[in-house]
Amino acid sequence: MNNKRIWLSLAHMGGQEQRFIQEAFDTNWVVPLGPNVDGFEKDLQTLLEEDRYIVALSAGTAAIHLALIQLGVGPGDEVVCQSFTFSASANPIKYLSADPVFVDSESETWNISPYYLRQAIEDRIAKTGKKPKAIIPVHLYGLPAKMDEIMAIAQEYGIPVLEDAAEALGSEYKGRKCGTFGEFACLSFNGNKMITTSGGGALVCHTEEEAKYTKFLATQARDQAPHYQHSHIGYNYRMSNICAGIGRGQMLVLNDHIARRRAIHTLYKKELSDIPGISVFDNPSEDFNSNHWLTCVIVNPDVAGFSREDIRLKMEEENIETRPLWKPMHLQPVFADAPYYGGNTAEKLFDNGLCLPSGSSLTDDDIRRVISVIKNM
Numbered sequence: 001m002n003n004k005r006i007w008l009s010l011a012h013m014g015g016q017e018q019r020f021i022q023e024a025f026d027t028n029w030v031v032p033l034g035p036n037v038d039g040f041e042k043d044l045q046t047l048l049e050e051d052r053y054i055v056a057l058s059a060g061t062a063a064i065h066l067a068l069i070q071l072g073v074g075p076g077d078e079v080v081c082q083s084f085t086f087s088a089s090a091n092p093i094k095y096l097s098a099d100p101v102f103v104d105s106e107s108e109t110w111n112i113s114p115y116y117l118r119q120a121i122e123d124r125i126a127k128t129g130k131k132p133k134a135i136i137p138v139h140l141y142g143l144p145a146k147m148d149e150i151m152a153i154a155q156e157y158g159i160p161v162l163e164d165a166a167e168a169l170g171s172e173y174k175g176r177k178c179g180t181f182g183e184f185a186c187l188s189f190n191g192n193k194m195i196t197t198s199g200g201g202a203l204v205c206h207t208e209e210e211a212k213y214t215k216f217l218a219t220q221a222r223d224q225a226p227h228y229q230h231s232h233i234g235y236n237y238r239m240s241n242i243c244a245g246i247g248r249g250q251m252l253v254l255n256d257h258i259a260r261r262r263a264i265h266t267l268y269k270k271e272l273s274d275i276p277g278i279s280v281f282d283n284p285s286e287d288f289n290s291n292h293w294l295t296c297v298i299v300n301p302d303v304a305g306f307s308r309e310d311i312r313l314k315m316e317e318e319n320i321e322t323r324p325l326w327k328p329m330h331l332q333p334v335f336a337d338a339p340y341y342g343g344n345t346a347e348k349l350f351d352n353g354l355c356l357p358s359g360s361s362l363t364d365d366d367i368r369r370v371i372s373v374i375k376n377m
């Protein structure tokens with residue numbers, strides 16, 4: 001039997017990446033700026049189909065950090081953040097000596113619950129006398145958050161939204177691309193995301209001025225002077241021209257990668273839908289169009305007769321990588337003191353959910369091998 005390792009989500013090169021890297025070498029643009037950086041930003045701007053300004057950075061985490069700075073977040077401020085996410089959504093809040101306030105998810109999209117979001121804002125105002133400085137919704141596993149409801153609440157209270165679209169490149173909500181709703185949005189090109197630059201991210205800005213200021217902060221905040229003069233604290237967060245070359249090559253195959261991940265999701269859905277106690281996470285309605293970065297299942301152990309942990313261990317025996325869903329931030333030791341608003345939706349998803357191999361380089365036979373493990377539980 002074929003027992004080669006099946007990974008959750010691997011980098012998947014399209015073939016043209018090295019051409020852009022070679023160009024960078026040939027022209028000696030081996031620095032954190034250059035034609036590939038400009039080209040990659042333009043490609044992303046075109047993809048988003050809205051009037052937005054993109055700044056390529058060294059990581060999605062850096063993008064969140066620079067957005068929070070520009071939203072005026074500082075020591076003692078509070079920032080509302082979706083609890084059910086990867087820690088990188090929340091860590092930059094602490095970089096600024098501000099405090100996260102975590103909010104539960106709703107069960108349709110697994111993203112921030114508008115109901116608990118409102119409750120959190122009201123209660124923080126009552127308890128602290130001031131509004132949270134920003135709201136961070138996440139489009140988890142590529143599925144868009146309920147942006148209409150979230151933006152309406154944000155506008156009602158006058159709180160800016162920073163969209164974490166790190167997992168949602170190419171996903172759409174009501175026909176509009178994720179990353180174009182908030183005041184700012186972060187994108188990620190880490191190794192296992194939709195496309196990769198080996199490591200990298202971008203900040204989506206509304207105005208050219210914000211983009212310019214982002215570039216200023218990301219390149220050590222140097223004043224206009226012949227010598228090195230600084231009036232601000234700066235960061236070294238810009239994307240290198242080599243990494244951006246990989247990104248330009250990846251943008252040529254992004255649509256194919258999205259189509260492949262959606263096809264993998266369709267195959268899982270078709271094959272797993274009649275297994276009692278297993279449900280495949282899916283768009284709740286036509287308003288949502290996930291890139292299906294990762295296909296996830298929820299296991300009801302009482303009905304299925306086995307748990308998600310039973311599946312994960314069996315997969316490991318079969319040399320297949322799977323992963324529990326993100327552990328909510330309000331359950332993380334490092335955030336034990338942070339306020340939390342909600343019930344146990346995110347916690348139950350964490351207890352019973354599993355991410356299945358979904359990389360765009362996987363074949364139908366690979367996916368069938370994964371499916372047969374579940375069918376034979």
Ligand SMILES: *Cc1c(COP(=O)(O)O)cnc(C)c1O
Nearest residue numbers: 059060061086088166188190201
């Ligand atoms: C990957 C990821 C990030 C961080 O992106 P990096 O490029 O790895 O710094 C932020 N938020 C979420 C939800 C992510 O999955």
